[in-house]
Amino acid sequence: MSEQTTDVVIIGAGPSGSVAAAYLAARGYAVEVVERAHFPRFSIGESLLPQSMSLLEEAGLLQHVIEGKFQFKDGAAFRRGDQEQSLDFNDKSASGWSTTFQVKRDLFDQILAEGAAAKGARVTFGDEVTRFVHTDNGARLHIRNENGTEREIAAKFVLDASGFGRVLARLLSLDKPSDFPARKAVFCHVRDNISDPTFDRNKILISVHPQKHAIWYWLIPLADGLSSIGVVGPQAELEAAGSNPQSQLFGLVAQSGRMHDVLGNAEQVRPAGTLVGYACNVDRLYGPNYALLGNAAEFLDPVFSSGVTIALKSAILAGRALDRQFKGEIVDWEADFEAPLKLGVNAFRAYVESWYDGSLQDIIFAQPRRATEVKRKIISVLAGYAWDASNPFATDPRRHLAQVRQLGRVA
Ligand code: FAD
16 A cells, blocks of 8 residues: 655635635645545535635635636625515624625636635645544644545655544544534526526625525526525424425525525525534644644534634645644643634624524614614624634624514614
8 A cells, every 4th residue: 555745634625614725735745635525526515605705815825716606795685574684794893805706616616626726725626534643742643535446545644624524523532523413505506597686696695585584595596697596494494394305495485485486487406405413523623733624623504604614724724734844833732723713603603593593684784774884794704703812703793693682682
């Protein structure tokens, strides 16, 4: 069996893996990215948040993404029965990017992986990591190629960016159950043929089921006249709506109100896909010579499109910490990686919880149209600025959201 040595092995070439790879390769480290699939490959998770733009920029990948000509995005629209609210990210309180993209992930992930390779990372496909062994000065990974060949790579450090593959969580028994109940998502792509001139393609549309408020829908316009549509809710309620994912998705979309109306001429271009019980967690994000990035560590919920932004944030924090460690500095992975990452993750956790207990839905639909200071701060978090230490709606969201709801106003 062949054996190589390298500075860093990254498991998985999704957004967190490629961004970490680009960041480290650009600083001169030998980086191997081992990806099980072949790109381009479909992935869910298509609506980005503006905060992700500066993270892509720090990895040197923003220009590659801009050249991908993805659908522009400047906010989020919410709909519940006749209630509607359109949030414009330009109204956020934080400085920084106010706009971003809605991306076809097959193309987006390929662009990021190619960008990482252009900076010097070696990216291989059809390669699955099957074993992790600690060594005196790092770790050794066992890799099985789809053609049956096997090899080992010794690395000073391993970053697990394997998403729901959850490679190190499984191999090192780090799994911890998520606090969230098992929800189900059913989704597909359509050629949307939307002709309604009042529909804003630059915003994700989040609709709440008019009667069952635990069920919500996404409509994410993509480039080239396509849209991603999906419905999320308690597994039993989705399964009661139809005998298979296709009938569940379209049966529930028929009850969605405005979303159903704008999609009146849509044509399905991908079979319905489904994910159940996707929320996951681990009991620690790092250990001797390894750290977990993105979904390989924790995934909360799709409702505020935070997944890719959190994945990129984890990649940049780990990249900065490793760069310092390789330069001989002492890195405290708790203080320099896990704790700062969790600030924003926990802010999003509070928003997800208050979405499902109904309080955030009430705040969103009660908001006046004009931008108040409180509204700016909430929009800031929804634009991904969940790590903003100057924003009390990011640092102490539960208390501040509860106060807003109690007051019944946002000014
Ligand atoms: P991934 O993108 O999952 O990449 C992991 C990679 O690792 C894959 O390419 C996989 O093939 C590879 N891999 C797995 N196992 C192995 C192995 N053993 N060896 C080698 N390679 C391996 N996020 C948003 O930001 N916006 C959204 O609108 C959004 N919508 C979502 C909707 C749903 C229903 C769900 C469930 C999630 C959604 N997300 C969204 C979340 C988003 O998809 C993820 O957070 C994001 O893809 C995480 O990126 P990642 O790099 O951590 O992992």
